[in-house]
Amino acid sequence: MTEPAYIGLMSGTSMDGIDAVLASFPGNCVEIHGTFSLPYSDTLRQRLTRACQNQSTPDEVGELDHELGVLFGDAAKGVIEATDLPRSVIAAIGSHGQTIRHQPSGKMPFTMQIGDPNLIAEATGITTVADFRRRDLAAGGQGAPLVPAFHRAFFGDDRANRCIVNIGGIANITWLPHAQPDQALGFDTGPGNALIDAWCLKQTGRPYDDNGHWASTGEINQALLSDMLSDAYFQRPAPKSTGKERFNLSWIETVIARHTGVPANDVQCTLVELTVRSLAMQLPQTRDVTFYVCGGGARNRFLMDRLRTALPEAAVETTAELGVDPQWVEGVAFAWLAKRTLEQQSGNLPAVTGARGKRILGAIYQA
Incomplete structure (x- = not known):
């Protein structure tokens, strides 16, 4: 070698x-x-x-x-x-x-x-x-985020729009337009698995919700979701980045305190939807683009299903299609x-x- x-x-x-x-x-x-x-x-x-x-x-x-x-x-x-x-x-x-x-x-x-x-x-x-x-x-x-420089170097394509979606504790995107390869954009969209995992641990004692199974037993609480999406971070323009100092269990409990009687599995389902919606609403475009997911979120079947539902006009794959396993x-x-x-x-x-x-x-x- x-x-x-x-x-x-x-x-x-x-x-x-x-x-x-x-x-x-x-x-x-x-x-x-x-x-x-x-x-x-x-x-x-x-x-x-x-x-x-x-x-x-x-x-x-x-x-x-x-x-x-x-x-x-x-x-x-x-x-x-x-x-x-x-x-x-x-x-x-x-x-x-x-x-x-x-x-x-x-x-x-x-x-x-x-x-x-x-x-x-x-x-x-x-x-x-x-x-x-x-x-x-x-x-x-x-x-x-710093990884977008790597995304651009190895995942960009001069014939197709691509967006790399990293769903770790915090979610971030790298937008790779085919017509302007030097105009890559990227930023933290907000919570990825951080809130999902924190709520699962508190309610079940398990550190994560395997394949989103528990979340799939609940329903999206629209009032709770709207309240969560009103957080100022989601409206802030890029460049921006965030972490667990903002999106954590205390953040969940502060919002939930304004809503009574929401079952725990409905909260979990709503937190998955928060990750998906906050990501989708900040994308530059969803037509004529393929999304490649990496990070722990790529292994959450329910989250991936919800992401595909939120992006009906786009193809949603994982970075395995580009030759690198999401993990x-x-x-x-x-x-x-x-x-x-x-x-x-x-x-x-x-x-x-x-x-x-x-x-x-x-x-x-x-x-």
């Missing part, structure tokens, strides 16, 4: 674990050599949730930063062991880290990802690139972003993040 390989490490707003991907990028193609997932324990997930909600002390955040650094290193070693590639061909690891707070629009904008990259580099002996968001933030951008898209993207950093090439799309210009992203932690 002559092409250098890269590891991408991703833990998103669902906070269910770390996805690790070992990939190379010959020509304009993605070649995945191995994948590995390291799930978080229930206890760790609860601790991360408290940190996201400003309920942790600085000591607790510091301990989480260290613990996650160790786990990210373990995930990197796990994907290496799952392949036959020698470590000598791995040029770098790109680690997104775990976001615990994202406030890009305040008086003093900041974004915080934990998972100490020093520990990753030390554990693996491989140069690690991390802290991707803050350079874009320093240039006046939102610091997110691994973001991991591959951060492997590619690490490659861009080492090559001193920009990794952001200013039209997406709102930054003043293209920037080389990330800090490099040498092996």
Whole structure:
């Protein structure tokens, strides 16, 4: 193998674990050599949730930063062991880290990802690139979403309009018009699985609603849905990004308090519809476009059915049709972003993040 390989490490707003991907990028193609997932324990997930909600002390955040650094290193070693590639061909690891707070629009904008990259580099002996968001933030951008640059590079088509829909804890889109490939747009549309999972955990004790089965037993409460869709975030123009500091269990409970007697499974069904409707109403267009879904939402059959219902004029597929399994898209993207950093090439799309210009992203932690 002559092409250098890269590891991408991703833990998103669902906070269910770390996805690790070992990939190379010959020509304009993605070649995945191995994948590995390291799930978080229930206890760790609860601790991360408290940190996201400003309920942790600085000591607790510091301990989480260290613990996650160790786990990210373990995930990197796990994907290496799952392949036959020698470590000598791995040029770098790109680690997104775990976001615990994202406030890009305040008086003093900041974004915080934990998972100490020093520990990753030390554990693996491989140069690690991390802290991707803050350079874009320093240039006046939102610091997110960053994956649209990867979407444009590998999923764009000069003959057809495409839209990549990432439904993780937070949902985001990348609009790829065929006539203007340089005019890609992208932004966070709002909640993806975050509210669905939070309500399911509170009501059933299960961390997620497998295939949306519980939601499918309920009915959409139109009054509740309209109230939820009145949140100002959905009307805010792009560029924009958000996270669990806004869309969380407290947000659900605040809205539900204005509606009495709504059965729990109806709330769950309505939350699925909120993800779908908030996404659909912010799309540039729905005719003559194919939507490719990735992230955990692609595995929720009920959510996918509702998305197809909301977009009757469009084709709705998953990124598997483009050659990358929906679970691994973001991991591959951060492997590619690490490659861009080492090559001193920009990794952001200013039209997406709102930054003043293209920037080389990330800090490099040498092996």
